[in-house]
Amino acid sequence: MRAATLTAFGSPLEVLDAPDPQAGGGEVVVEVLATGVPPYADEVFSGERRYPLEPPVVPGVGGVGRVVSAGPDATKLSPGDLVWCDCTVRARDDALTPDITLQGWSSRGEGGARLARHLHDGSFAELMRVPTENVHPLPASADPVRWSALSVHTIPYGGLLAGGLAAGETLLVSGATGNLGSSAVAVALAMGAGHVVVPGRNQAALALLADRFGTRVSPVELTGDDDADRAAMGEHGPVDLVLDLLPPQAPSSVARTAAMTVREQGRVVLMGGVGMLGGADLALPYPWIMRNSITVRGQWMYPRSANVGMIRLIASGALDLAPERITTFGLNQVNEAVAHAAAHGGPFDRTVLTPAA
Template identity: 35%
Template sequence: MTTHQALFLSSTTTPPTLQKLPKPTATAGTAIVRVLAVTVVPYMNEILSGVRPYPLSFPLIPGGTAIARIDSVGPDSVSLKPGQLVFCDVTIRARDDPDVQILLGIHGGGYPAAQRLMDGEWRNATWAEFAKFPLENLYAINENVVCNDLGYSVEELTTLAICAVPFGGLSAVRVGPGDSVIIAPATGYYGGAAVTVAMAMGCRVIAAGRNKARLDALATVYGETGRLISVLLTGDEETDSAALKSATRSPKGADAYIDFSPPQAGKSTHIVAALGALRPKGNAVFMGGIPGRIEIPYSMLMFKNLTIQGRFMFERKDVEKLIRYVENGILQLGQDIGMMNFRSFGLKEWENAVNAAKEQKGWGSQVLLRP
């Protein structure tokens, strides 16, 4: 096969078109994968239309994190082999400066060094039958254990794409069994995944949000463990902070707070409320999508010796550990964690997929492209 089908995006003013393109070939340091399923994030319509003005290099093949099978490998591959089932990470890092990074087919970084990655070698992503990846962005999955013994489908394995993001943040603040973690908001696409991951890490989880029905849905999945406490936010900082701190069962407060605020939450009160519920020397990690500035209580941070950090995606070691969590039964997938609804579409149905992803409300649903 010398050609393959792919969705080609020329600009944000015209929709992607399905085209027959040359099949990519493996070179040193790379592999070609046969794409099995690609996650479609809820805001993909905004990326394609330019409503979210992410830096992109046109023309390109859009994409997302995928589950795939190795088709061919470059001459320097020593571990990956054709036929292996793999998790494909779209976080592309420059090999001579790993701090320079892009999201393949989604975000070009927005500064010259990062944009160079997307302008050149890493322009095309996974909305296609075949895709090229750096060897270090592919993670072998023990198919015999995960699919045959544990019974997970390819669709269920795509849950790894959502869970890897909060796992990166929670690993960065080094939480573990017995620690208490505030997750706010906890009912969204990544916030709900953070609940799932923190529970698997052995934490006591304080899930906060404004939607009681969605908090109740999380409680249905994890309520019997006794480690998930829901807090319905009121919008009053002092009231909410007191409720969050009380839920930790510690007079000093929570060990960590992970934030997945959406773009429109820049003026929300939950961030300050959660920071106020942290113990002295507690940690906060921001992973949300607020584009502008937020107000932080300076003196509280200083006197409590709090640490706040941003976390973009995750490290390779995080994905390797997360896959081990699944293979060893520590992190479950599918219905066992409330992921009840998988919707799959072909490449020709990309518009239906994007619209379905836009309509999905919070944790529990996953929209996929199946080339």
């Protein structure tokens, strides 16, 4: 098979020949039809984000493909099945706190690094070896290129599940004008959110969200004045849940201001990258959290069951993928794809690699 390989941080990806992967027990080999290229992929490959990848490695964050072969413990998957391959891999020897790796992308702790060495390569290849439990059947009519957006939408869906978003509630998405943040707006409305407050400084992105979703979305243009911004975000009624998806470059003050718009007994879910490149801590006030009975929790990625829930939201039409802008690249154009993704990281703008084309 051919695979796009990161040979060293700071070097362009190289499309190289590699042995075809073989499925062992508990594994599936999939032909990769489409895989999303994250807007920040260039920051990962340059080493700027300091992700614990170990080159040489085939990167990638899951994808849509067809089953080639499955291990003997797969009882329902068959060759030719159209499937979604989730990159969030959990170790099988600790049900309570399993080590986690994002296959071909990142990992957590030494246990996650060990897991990453076993499932080393991701989806920027013609074939990929995936744990059986990470392979989810898709409708036969699903367009692989459009459905590769599962790699984006499932992440904020995990945060909304963690925050217990209920139908009719008001959500504030911190980082709403970005790729993940705009996804959170669409997913929340598909889940039945009554109203979504979308703060940001990108006027064009705010206008796009308002145009797509109408009166259920309230844009708030941020000024950088914490008190004024908090007041403006709170003008649209009590906020039940705040979901933070700000990138690592964002100052902690922006995340803190958004978090503190939540109502008494409200919830705050942190999923972004604030502080990962250094800088001030989030520093939410202890008295405010305690006296207002605020729940603050972190959420990295999503539970396995979120994949099924997300597939159902799309298959039912509750989440419409049709308005999303998609640009596709073949495997030989992988570096062009990475550059394009970096330049097109706004709302509902997808860069997709099609390795098997």
